[in-house]
Amino acid sequence: EEVREHLKTPIFDNWQWEEAEMLVLLQVMYTDLDFLTAFHIQLDNLQNFLFEVYCHYNTIPFHNFQHCFCVTQMMYGLMWLTDLRSKLESIDLLIMLTSALCHDLDHPGYNNVYQINAQTDLALRYNDMSPLENHHCAVAFGILSKVQKHSLFLFLTVCHIFRCILATDMARHNEILNKFKVMQPLFDFNNEDHKEVLMKIMVKVSDISNEARPMAVAEPWLDCLLQEFFNQSDTEKLKGLPVTPFMDRDKVSKPSSQTSFIRFVLLPLFTELTKLFPCLEEHILEPVQRALQYYSEMERATKEEQEEGGTNKP
Ligand SMILES: Nc1nc2c(ncn2[C@@H]2O[C@@H]3COP(=O)(O)O[C@H]3[C@H]2O)c(=O)[nH]1
Numbered sequence: 001e002e003v004r005e006h007l008k009t010p011i012f013d014n015w016q017w018e019e020a021e022m023l024v025l026l027q028v029m030y031t032d033l034d035f036l037t038a039f040h041i042q043l044d045n046l047q048n049f050l051f052e053v054y055c056h057y058n059t060i061p062f063h064n065f066q067h068c069f070c071v072t073q074m075m076y077g078l079m080w081l082t083d084l085r086s087k088l089e090s091i092d093l094l095i096m097l098t099s100a101l102c103h104d105l106d107h108p109g110y111n112n113v114y115q116i117n118a119q120t121d122l123a124l125r126y127n128d129m130s131p132l133e134n135h136h137c138a139v140a141f142g143i144l145s146k147v148q149k150h151s152l153f154l155f156l157t158v159c160h161i162f163r164c165i166l167a168t169d170m171a172r173h174n175e176i177l178n179k180f181k182v183m184q185p186l187f188d189f190n191n192e193d194h195k196e197v198l199m200k201i202m203v204k205v206s207d208i209s210n211e212a213r214p215m216a217v218a219e220p221w222l223d224c225l226l227q228e229f230f231n232q233s234d235t236e237k238l239k240g241l242p243v244t245p246f247m248d249r250d251k252v253s254k255p256s257s258q259t260s261f262i263r264f265v266l267l268p269l270f271t272e273l274t275k276l277f278p279c280l281e282e283h284i285l286e287p288v289q290r291a292l293q294y295y296s297e298m299e300r301a302t303k304e305e306q307e308e309g310g311t312n313k314p
């Protein structure tokens with residue numbers, strides 16, 4: 001019971017759980033939101049679906065099943081904290097939770113820029129347009145149609161899920177955030193356009209929400225992310241491809257990577273969602289502000305150390 005309540009908050013610690021346990025926790029999320037009764041989903045169907053999802057995440061440093069779990073759990077937490085059940089329909093919540101679950105399926109550990117520069121199969125298949133996100137959608141469709149054969153319900157929901165997954169391409173970040181900003185002052189939960197943008201924003205927020213978690217949970221995630229980044233830039237150097245600057249081990253460090261990401265990406269996005277749901281301030285905005293302080297201090301300390309080192313040199 002205590003775990004069930006914990007699961008509804010951003011302070012949940014994923015590092016304490018095995019993958020098999022995470023599958024059970026995901027099942028709890030679907031049942032506690034009453035999706036099984038509302039949509040006549042059979043428990044073994046749900047379990048098969050979750051297991052297929054698990055099997056289609058790769059063993060890579062960051063974009064793995066644990067990341068999928070964290071994003072889904074954050075989405076679940078946000079739904080409870082904002083009392084979203086009283087504002088949106090059940091089907092919308094099902095779409096959002098399932099989008100979070102499927103949003104990085106079969107991620108290869110190299111981002112879109114790499115796919116395009118290296119002219120990978122994915123980039124060729126999708127004509128350089130959000131190759132990864134299109135692939136996550138394709139894999140999600142394969143899994144969903146295997147579990148829910150010939151279901152009209154599936155075809156109706158899946159296109160909304162695709163729109164949410166495609167919105168996680170960070171190349172579209174400003175486009176989506178700006179749309180939300182414009183709607184914000186007169187936001188209407190009954191307006192279909194407004195609802196769609198909000199759903200995309202919630203998936204995006206969940207996707208990049210590690211820094212809203214307690215430092216002990218968030219910092220290991222940063223190590224995983226940098227490991228994947230460095231791995232990509234090393235490959236780029238090896239293959240003579242353009243080196244992605246924010247992934248270059250010679251240029252970025254933990255604090256430098258976080259201070260700019262928090263300032264320019266997280267805070268503007270989280271602030272906008274907090275305007276619509278003021279209760280989120282203490283749950284996601286304040287922890288992110290604390291993380292910015294933490295990494296700014298770390299950045300300053302490193303700089304001072306380097307300067308001292310510099311003056312001592314002959
Ligand atoms: N620097 C930094 N980037 C992040 C963090 N969390 C997510 N991102 C970036 O945001 C991106 C979201 O989409 P991707 O999963 O493709 O890749 C992710 C990372 O590039 C973070 O904590 N720090």
Ligand SMILES: [Zn+2]
Pocket residue numbers: 067071103104207
């Ligand atoms: Zn992701």
